[in-house]
Amino acid sequence: AQSVTQLGSHVSVSEGALVLLRCNYSSSVPPYLFWYVQYPNQGLQLLLKYTSAATLVKGINGFEAEFKKSETSFHLTKPSAHMSDAAEYFCAVTSGGGADGLTFGKGTHLIIQP
């Protein structure tokens, strides 16, 4: 069975500050890991994914995430927050091939303070 834990249902940062959203996973097989973003009243947009290639993954909008097997983590970071980054962020895991769908974390609401 797979599971994802996102620490912090709400994270607030100032504009221009570092964004760090935490994600820990549990998987009995090598995982594929994803971050999705959901803007208000919109669908889920893929930010980035880890599929066993490079452990540091770069995504859209300046976001990146690092896969750390020893820590079972896949934290999402962005060096400098922008007001447009305010959204809900979801970490998700699958065993690969999409065969069993994605298991999502509960989400982290990112608030950007001016």
Next chain:
Amino acid sequence: DSGVTQTPKHLITATGQRVTLRCSPRSGDLSVYWYQQSLDQGLQFLIQYYNGEERAKGNILERFSAQQFPDLHSELNLSSLELGDSALYFCASSPSGGNTIYFGEGSWLTVV
């Protein structure tokens, strides 16, 4: 735009009724997934179809059913609706052998 199309975008219906949500996957994608997003349950995987066949089942209620047609579009049928079924229902698709799932904009269902 992910390429996954869902209709209707919004739907309001009464308890006890039945509704059908429709999904057109990205061109060429053989897998279709349905997810439910609600405030209390978060994002829950409901069911997956691959090229017309059911591939995996998640937390789908017996009152709900889905199918994928030969042209690969899919429908999610929700019957005997209850207030608690009010949620955002997402369809998603992925290519054969692919590991990335692309989501549609969702269908907002409100049961009154």
